Amino acid sequence: MIAEKEFTLIRAISAEGTDTQRELSSKTGLSLGMTNILLKRLISKGYLKVKQLDWNKTEYLLTLKGSMEKARKSYSYALFVWDQAFKIKAAIQERVIREYRSGLRDAIVVAWPETVDLIKRALAEKDLPGLEIAYVDAFKYVPKNSKTIFIATIEKSPKPAKGQQFIPLLDEVDLQFEFSDEG
Numbered sequence: 001m002i003a004e005k006e007f008t009l010i011r012a013i014s015a016e017g018t019d020t021q022r023e024l025s026s027k028t029g030l031s032l033g034m035t036n037i038l039l040k041r042l043i044s045k046g047y048l049k050v051k052q053l054d055w056n057k058t059e060y061l062l063t064l065k066g067s068m069e070k071a072r073k074s075y076s077y078a079l080f081v082w083d084q085a086f087k088i089k090a091a092i093q094e095r096v097i098r099e100y101r102s103g104l105r106d107a108i109v110v111a112w113p114e115t116v117d118l119i120k121r122a123l124a125e126k127d128l129p130g131l132e133i134a135y136v137d138a139f140k141y142v143p144k145n146s147k148t149i150f151i152a153t154i155e156k157s158p159k160p161a162k163g164q165q166f167i168p169l170l171d172e173v174d175l176q177f178e179f180s181d182e183g
Contacts, residue, residue: 002073007073008029008030010062013061014062014067020057021039024060042066045065047065048060048062049061089125091170092119093122093126097128099148099167106131106132106133106147107148107149108133108135108143108146109134109135109150109152110139110142110150111152115152120135139157148165151167152170
């Protein structure tokens with residue numbers, strides 16, 4: 001298995017192929033010394049092969065083993081992201097359904113446009129007749145007479161007006177922020 005920094009280099013090489021170590025270092029955010037060490041390690045593990053084009057130009061190429069490892073790691077990462085998205089969707093559904101069962105029939109959601117799409121998709125999967133939800137991307141657009149406001153943004157919430165309740169949609173989600181490719 002390859003480490004994250006090694007994977008970063010493999011991705012950069014598979015995209016370009018003939019970059020110098022200095023260019024690879026710049027593209028990946030790794031120091032030049034670390035880039036050199038990792039390239040040597042990847043070559044010794046059989047993930048890369050090196051071809052000298054001329055006295056100062058080297059070409060790094062993925063081997064079949066390197067391509068297979070890149071595909072395996074990419075697949076593992078896709079599964080990780082899918083799992084995180086599923087947790088977010090389930091949390092949104094659970095929170096809104098809890099309020100719906102308490103009698104909620106209209107609400108405002110404060111969320112960025114990218115998050116709105118996820119929330120709409122999550123709620124479309126559930127049968128919630130009569131539920132009306134309006135979406136705004138900032139608290140300044142929340143109508144003054146709104147009673148229930150779901151929050152799915154990192155914007156600092158103002159103090160709720162009298163009769164309003166703010167309900168966080170994502171605070172209860174137990175997300176992992178580091179990808180670990182064990183296995």
